[in-house]
Amino acid sequence: MGKREEKIASIIQHTTRLLVHEGVGGLSMRRVADLAEIRLSNLQYYFKDREALLKATVAHYFEQCKTDVLQSLPSSDTKEIKLESLLRETLQKGLVLGDTNEQCAMFREIWALSTRNTSIAALVKEYYQHYCQWLVQLMASYTPQPQLIVSLLMPYVEGYSVMGQALPLTKEEVIDLLVKTVLVVIDQ
Amino acid sequence: MGKREEKIASIIQHTTRLLVHEGVGGLSMRRVADLAEIRLSNLQYYFKDREALLKATVAHYFEQCKTDVLQSLPSSDTKEIKLESLLRETLQKGLVLGDTNEQCAMFREIWALSTRNTSIAALVKEYYQHYCQWLVQLMASYTPQPQLIVSLLMPYVEGYSVMGQALPLTKEEVIDLLVKTVLVVIDQ
DNA sequence: TACATTTTAGGTCATTTGACCAATTTATTG
DNA sequence: CAATAAATTGGTCAAATGACCTAAAATGTA
Numbered sequence: 363m364g365k366r367e368e369k370i371a372s373i374i375q376h377t378t379r380l381l382v383h384e385g386v387g388g389l390s391m392r393r394v395a396d397l398a399e400i401r402l403s404n405l406q407y408y409f410k411d412r413e414a415l416l417k418a419t420v421a422h423y424f425e426q427c428k429t430d431v432l433q434s435l436p437s438s439d440t441k442e443i444k445l446e447s448l449l450r451e452t453l454q455k456g457l458v459l460g461d462t463n464e465q466c467a468m469f470r471e472i473w474a475l476s477t478r479n480t481s482i483a484a485l486v487k488e489y490y491q492h493y494c495q496w497l498v499q500l501m502a503s504y505t506p507q508p509q510l511i512v513s514l515l516m517p518y519v520e521g522y523s524v525m526g527q528a529l530p531l532t533k534e535e536v537i538d539l540l541v542k543t544v545l546v547v548i549d550q
Numbered sequence: 551m552g553k554r555e556e557k558i559a560s561i562i563q564h565t566t567r568l569l570v571h572e573g574v575g576g577l578s579m580r581r582v583a584d585l586a587e588i589r590l591s592n593l594q595y596y597f598k599d600r601e602a603l604l605k606a607t608v609a610h611y612f613e614q615c616k617t618d619v620l621q622s623l624p625s626s627d628t629k630e631i632k633l634e635s636l637l638r639e640t641l642q643k644g645l646v647l648g649d650t651n652e653q654c655a656m657f658r659e660i661w662a663l664s665t666r667n668t669s670i671a672a673l674v675k676e677y678y679q680h681y682c683q684w685l686v687q688l689m690a691s692y693t694p695q696p697q698l699i700v701s702l703l704m705p706y707v708e709g710y711s712v713m714g715q716a717l718p719l720t721k722e723e724v725i726d727l728l729v730k731t732v733l734v735v736i737d738q
Numbered sequence: 739t740a741c742a743t744t745t746t747a748g749g750t751c752a753t754t755t756g757a758c759c760a761a762t763t764t765a766t767t768g
Numbered sequence: 769c770a771a772t773a774a775a776t777t778g779g780t781c782a783a784a785t786g787a788c789c790t791a792a793a794a795t796g797t798a
Contacts, residue, residue, distance in 0.1 A: 365775095366774095366775090369775095382665075383666070384663070384666070385574065385662060385666055386573065386574065386575050386591070386662075387574050387575050390754075391756065391757095392754080392755070392756085396588065400776080401756080401776065401777055402756090402777095402778095403758090403759090403777065403778080403779090404775070404776050404777075406756090406758090407756085407774090407775065407776075408775095411756075411757085412755095412756075413594045419654065445595070449742080451611070460661075460680075461664075461665075461671065469663045470658075470661050470662040470664075471662050471665075471666055473648075473658050473662070473712065474573060474574075474658040474659050474661070475573070475660070476649075477570075477573070477649075477655045477658055477659075477689075478571070478572070478573055483649065487702030487715060487716055490713040490715075490716035491716040493716075494716055494717065494718060498718070499660070509718045509719070510727065512717075513717050513718060513719045513724060513727060514706075514727065514728075514731065516713060517705075517706050517707075517710040517712070517713060517714060517717070518702075518705050518706045518709055519705075519709065520708075520709035520712045520713050521704070521705030521707065521709025521710070521712070522705040522707055522709070523710035524661065524705070524708045524709070524712070524749060525678040525704060525705060525708050526705060527675060527678075528675055528678035528679040528681075528682055529682065529700075529701050529705070530682060530686070530701060530786075531697070531701045531706070532702070535701075536701060538703065539701060540702075541734075542735070542738070543731055543735050545681035545735075546731075546734050546735060546738060547727075547730070547734060548733050549781070550730070550734060554744090554745095557745095578784075578785060578786080579787095580784080580785070580786085588746080589746060589747055590747095590748095590786095591745095591747070591748080591749095591788095592745070592746050592747080594786090594787085594788090595744085595745065595746080596745095599786075599787080600786075661758070672787090681793065690755075704772080
């Protein structure tokens, strides 16, 4: 990584931290410059304004998500495992309560931003579409209707991070329920 | 509604609009005062600071949600209808894509806020818990396991508003899938 | 009416913010 | 080495903002 890339990485990292801990309201060029220990005008040299910095930071976030997801998905050559194990494993990782998770906090900000920022909204949509595709591809080895399973599980996982803490079931009970549900549905 | 209540209602209404259209960043006491056509100091008389205004506005939002939900739920004395119809009707209303809906936009802001504001986070959690209870109560007339159905559908509906637009299924297909799923699961 | 309370008006002040600029330093390259 | 571009610095400026204050006006009440 060249010096330029390193510096940009540092800027984006501090911007991300600021976003997570203070929200969009707390994000200003000056504060980022302070955190990254560079002058305001130097920051402006790399990102001409707040908007550009924000866009780059969000794009970087989804890049990171992509890497995380693709790594965490079981590789498709270990097809020996049962569909049930795959589901359990995936759900165990995927079901996260949003209020205890830094990555979720970042997503909340992005989601709110996307309401009024079409280019950020496009990034969100694009990411979810890719995510769907990866999962469909993964599931395709186990069932003739991967789209069905994905359409059933993805919104659930996202919704769980929003309001899972208000559910009358524990995470384990939820996983049992979902696994059972999926297995029953594809048997139909 | 007394003059005082009318004025407070107007302030909260304009605050809500501002939040939806500009985000938390665009929310300042001055702008609210301008929109509500009162002096800044008058606004400060009713809400001592931004924080108090925000809290009251969020609380009002959830009050409104409560009213909406309780009204839209079929009254429990019309038990003649089938569970399937109930599910279809509820899902038709509940499955909303977040990017086309003003109420969703407001929720996005609130959700982002709740990351760093415990009292707002408490309002969110409280609302979802009540929402769960209402639905459990409603479903209780149709199945011995209402909690199961609610635990299955509520996160899904919330998640659908987040990423439904990236799903490979249409809303109608999603509803068919969910209804079928629920009916199969409770038959087990 | 006279008094107390609530509500409104107008203004100041210190801070923060984004935008902009001129000058200087640090690579890079011919 | 010299010239050119890239990177960095320090600083100014106007606008916006929250907090604060005082006085007046409206309203209710004894």
